[in-house]
Amino acid sequence: MMIVSFLLIGWILSWFKFNDMFIQAVKELFRKEISIASYYFVFFCIGITGDVILFFQGKYPI
Numbered sequence: 001m002m003i004v005s006f007l008l009i010g011w012i013l014s015w016f017k018f019n020d021m022f023i024q025a026v027k028e029l030f031r032k033e034i035s036i037a038s039y040y041f042v043f044f045c046i047g048i049t050g051d052v053i054l055f056f057q058g059k060y061p062i
Contacts, residue, residue, distance in 0.1 A: 001061065002054070006047035010040055 013019065019039045026034050054060040 002050035003044060003047035006043040006050070007040065010043035014039075 010019075014036075019036060022039055022042075023034055023036070026032055026038075051060065
């Protein structure tokens with residue numbers, strides 16, 4: 001469920017142009033060109049990490 005939550009957070013933050021700031025920060029810090037798909041992939045990975053942690057702790061709601 002955290003995957004959906006974090007993707008929703010990423011979408012809401014994109015209303016405030018956070019995605020442009022994130023893409024520019026990655027470009028400046030790592031000298032890598034990324035797309036909007038990578039922006040959402042980061043939020044997906046954060047969400048799946050949270051889900052895996054909850055699953056292994058036995059607190060994952062079924």
